[in-house]
Amino acid sequence: MTSAPQFVRWGHRDLEAEIVVGEDGVARLTRLGLPGGLPPERRSWPALPLVEVTAAGHGRAWSGGRLIDSYIGGRLRHRAHRATRDGDWHVLTVELHDPETGLVAEVTYRSPDGVPVLRSEVVVRNEGAATLHLESVSSLVVGPLADGPEAIDGADLLWAENDWVAECRWQRRPMRVTSPALAGRVVFDNGKGEFSQTGRGVWSSCGRLPMGGLTDRSPGRTWLWQIEHNGGGWHGECGERDTLAYLALFGPTDTHHGWRHPxxxxxxFRTVPVALAFSDAGGPDEAFAALTRYRRAARRPHADHLRLPVIFNDYMNCLMGDPTTEKLLPHIDAAADAGAEYFVIDAGWYDGEDGGWWDSVGAWEPSASRFPGERGIHEVLDRIRERGMVPGLWLEPEVIGVRSPLATSLPDEAFFRRDGVRVTETGRHHLDLRHPAARTHLDQVVDRLVGEWGVGYLKLDHNIDPGSGTSAHPGETPGAGLLGHNRAHLDWLDGILDRYPHLVVEN
Known part of the structure; x- marks a missing residue:
């Protein structure tokens, strides 16, 4: 049974989305940009559905490296949609249903009023009778980034190479390098190529930023996207599909990260959220500006966003991880005289072995040799406050050194494990913050440093990559365990900010 197409328009003065529910019941995002433009009946419709899902026994209709053209995605039928408001945010929720498996996908689009950015995440729910073994679920699929071969010919891809002390090196190259034009002599006009970016391990920005873009060389229309993941796997691909430039963004997947979810x-199951910024003619700079406004609207409110205090950190070009009372006191006075409002003691304040701390960290107690005398480190913290500044400390909360007493006092289940063996990386173990013992330990550390010592600033570092993740639970893939830990980590951060609203956390 077929029905006439249904057109859904949603958005605000700076961004409008158009969804067409075709005669087959499949919902497709046909346009995203400024309000207005051609009527929907005068535009070609992209082939991609709102959501792409692969699962064991339910793969793709066009095999290759791309995660689009999934059978489940093509079977998802529009069931309902609703537009609401959440303060300054416009919200559109679209509910889809696969009659074969019983899978329901709820797509939620959000956009702050006056900002041309779309935030997207998907919740899938199993309303069927059998377990569905998920292998990938898209967070966002957009078909019409560029419509037609000529538009793709004139489009450039953007991405950012990102390495330690070599960050944010933005690159640009023609889209045709990875999505070549197929000559008319070729029977098939739907290739298998695409431009893809993948993040692995626990560092979401290692190698490349979880971002990318597509920009027209001539008119300057630009799309800029980000995958909002605090660690673990992510994947994004941009290519040509039926003469349209498509974008598909994911968190971890089976193909790229060994992630599976029963x-x-x-x-x-809820996907990793993503965001897509749009600039009609202002080029990448205007798209970056829109994404910046979106980030400011989306982040958790905090007083430091409004006050913008001046922060001095003793590490780079100063003490370089070798703080002592004698060295810190003159720096404190100089920073105060220069107008600093926060003074942060960086790495080394817990190092009682003069450089041997790497594989013994975890208790986060001050070094008696570095801070001698009856008051120890409190002499330094008090001096910071006396000079009108807020004291801060460096912390690497996820790690426990192999020589730390906590490596034996905490249960094995509190650490990353694979195949029943605790993971060890460069002399350290990695906490799994889903386990209550791991979270209790870190809560006690923060309660001591912030609640008892009066520290008002924590600089959080993260210096090891323990690989694919943790398979702590029976049948759990490491990629799934890592995603669970990532979400528990964010929940822990929310918890300490709930307890200490004045605390400033540098990530």
Missing amino acids: LEPGAE
């Missing part, structure tokens, strides 16, 4: 009947 979705039991009645259970839900």
Whole structure:
């Protein structure tokens, strides 16, 4: 049974989305940009559905390296949609249903009023009778970034190479390098190539930023996207599909990260959120400006965003991880005289072995040799406050050194494990913040440093990559365990900010 196409328009004065529910019941995002433009009946419709899902036994209709053209995605039928408001945010929720598996996908688009940025995430729910073993679920699929071969000919891809002390090296190259034009003599006009970016391990920005873009060389229309993941796997691909430039963004996947998720009947899974910024003619700079406004609207409110205090950190070009009372006191006075409002003691304040701390960290107690005398480190913290500044400390909360007493006092289940063996990386173990013992340990550390010592600033570092993740639970893939830990980590950060609203956290 077929029905007439249904057109859904949603958005605000700076961004409008158009979704067409075709005669087959499949919902497709046909346009995203400024309000207005051609009527929907005068535009070609992209082939891609709102969501792409692969699962064991349910792969793709066009095999290759791309995660689009999934059978489940093509079967998802529009069931309902609703537009609401959440303060300054416009919200559109679209509910889709696969009659074969019983999978329900709820797509939620959000956009702050006056900002041309779309935030997207998907919740899938199993309303069927059998477990569905998920292998990939898209967070956002957009078909019409560029419409037609000529538009793709004139489009450039953007991405950012990102390495330690060599960050944010933005690159640009023609889209045709990875999505070549197929000559008319070729029977098939749907290739298998695409431009893809993938993040692995626990550092979401290692090698490349979880960002990318597509820009027209001539009119300057630009799309800029980011995958909002605090660590673990992510994947993005941009290519040509039926003469349209498409974008598909994911968190971890089976193909790229060994991620799988058994979705039991009645259970839900939520994807990693992503955002897509749009500039009609201002080029990449205007798109970056829009994304910056979106980030400011989306982040958790905090007083330091409004005050913008001046922060001095003793590490780079100063003490370089070798703080002592004698060295810090003159720096404190100089920073105060220069107008600093926060003074942060960086790495080394816990180092009682003069450089041997790497594989013994975890207790986060001050070094008696570095801070001698009856008051120890409190002499330094008090001096910071006396000079009108807020004291801060460096912390690397996720790690426990192999020589730390906590490596034996905490249970094995509190650490990353694979195949039942605790993971060790460069002399350290990595905490799994899903385990209550790991979280209790870190809560006690923060309660001591912030609640008892009066520290008002924590600089959080993260210096090891323990690989694919943790398979702590029976049948859990490391990629799934890593995603669970990532989300528990964010929950822990929310918890300490809830307890200490004045605390400033540098990530």
